[in-house]
Amino acid sequence: MRLKDGERPSWKSVLDKHAPLILPSAPDALTARLIERAGFPAYQIGGFALAAHMHAVPDIDLEQYGENHAKAKEIIDACGLPVLVDGDDGYGDVKNVTRTVRGYEAIGASALFIEDQQPPKRCGHMADKRVISAEAMAQKIRAAAAARRSPDFFIMARTDAAEPDGIGDAIERGQRYVEAGADGVYVEGPTSVDELKQVGAAFKGVPLATSILEGGGKTPWLSPRSMHELGFSMILYPTSVLFRQVRAVQDALDDLRNGLAMKPEQAVTLETFEDIVGMPEWADIENRFMGQSEQGGIVTRIKQKLTG
Numbered sequence: 001m002r003l004k005d006g007e008r009p010s011w012k013s014v015l016d017k018h019a020p021l022i023l024p025s026a027p028d029a030l031t032a033r034l035i036e037r038a039g040f041p042a043y044q045i046g047g048f049a050l051a052a053h054m055h056a057v058p059d060i061d062l063e064q065y066g067e068n069h070a071k072a073k074e075i076i077d078a079c080g081l082p083v084l085v086d087g088d089d090g091y092g093d094v095k096n097v098t099r100t101v102r103g104y105e106a107i108g109a110s111a112l113f114i115e116d117q118q119p120p121k122r123c124g125h126m127a128d129k130r131v132i133s134a135e136a137m138a139q140k141i142r143a144a145a146a147a148r149r150s151p152d153f154f155i156m157a158r159t160d161a162a163e164p165d166g167i168g169d170a171i172e173r174g175q176r177y178v179e180a181g182a183d184g185v186y187v188e189g190p191t192s193v194d195e196l197k198q199v200g201a202a203f204k205g206v207p208l209a210t211s212i213l214e215g216g217g218k219t220p221w222l223s224p225r226s227m228h229e230l231g232f233s234m235i236l237y238p239t240s241v242l243f244r245q246v247r248a249v250q251d252a253l254d255d256l257r258n259g260l261a262m263k264p265e266q267a268v269t270l271e272t273f274e275d276i277v278g279m280p281e282w283a284d285i286e287n288r289f290m291g292q293s294e295q296g297g298i299v300t301r302i303k304q305k306l307t308g
Helices: 011-018 029-037 047-055 065-077 094-106 134-147 167-179 193-202 224-230 240-257 270-276 279-290 298-307
Strands: 021-024 043-045 083-086 111-115 154-159 184-187 208-211 234-237
Touching: 011 021, 029 043, 029 065, 029 240, 029 270, 043 065, 047 065, 047 240, 065 083, 065 094, 094 111, 094 134, 111 134, 134 154, 134 167, 154 167, 167 184, 167 193, 184 234, 193 208, 193 224, 270 279
Parallel strands: 021 234, 043 083, 083 111, 111 154, 154 184, 184 208, 208 234
Antiparallel strands: 021 043
8 A cells, every 4th residue: 555755764764773774676566565574674676677577678778767667656555665766877867867856756765876877778787888977977966966855865876887997986986976965875886805895995984885686796795794894784686586586487387387286385375465465455445335245255255266
């Protein structure tokens, strides 16, 4: 159910209480609901998983603001946690950045990151990326900060300069973006523990993020505690849930093709699934305003239908 304005804690308050924030990616409403039920204090809506779920395409700038915004609204409506949204490159110049910030803040996002890639942008762990000038990105950050309605809406500047121009340039850019008004910095693509140490040392006192792409990314896997000790307060995991979901679907399809029944330990029960999607709440609404039918209400009717 959609929360009223102000019911979600601000991104800054969550950072203060829960750093390092472990941020799994939710590409759909059901995943966001599961993240909340698992006890995470916050999550992200990342472009890598979103593109795959929406269109089965790679994260190479094939989708744009309109479709991403519509999908993000569905996800945010299903989950009460604060959420960090991938704003890509802001979808254009400072005018587009302004629209992006206003649009995501209006649907309940808590934080937004914008990156300094040149279009067509691509997944941060891919090669051959190009970045815009640091001044052009600083202009976008100033526009983003000016566009937000509430100072609690967290603006994070992401730099992808490490891959094309080196970790030193990425650090310099991040510092410039903080001066332009960013609330936090997201340095994408450090390739070694030494580079992670350099980044952490350069941004002491600044909310700092990076991503760990499990299953083939460039940044080495360290435990969240180790990442926090290096100076990172947010760690994004774009693939950790997505790749396991894909494997689970593949396994289920293999079993079906081979005529094998689902094992109880491989899946949730109907009762558990109904609880996840809020069946008791919808049954209560129906029964309060329509009265229980002879079949005993929506929950009983659906169970009878599924069991024959």
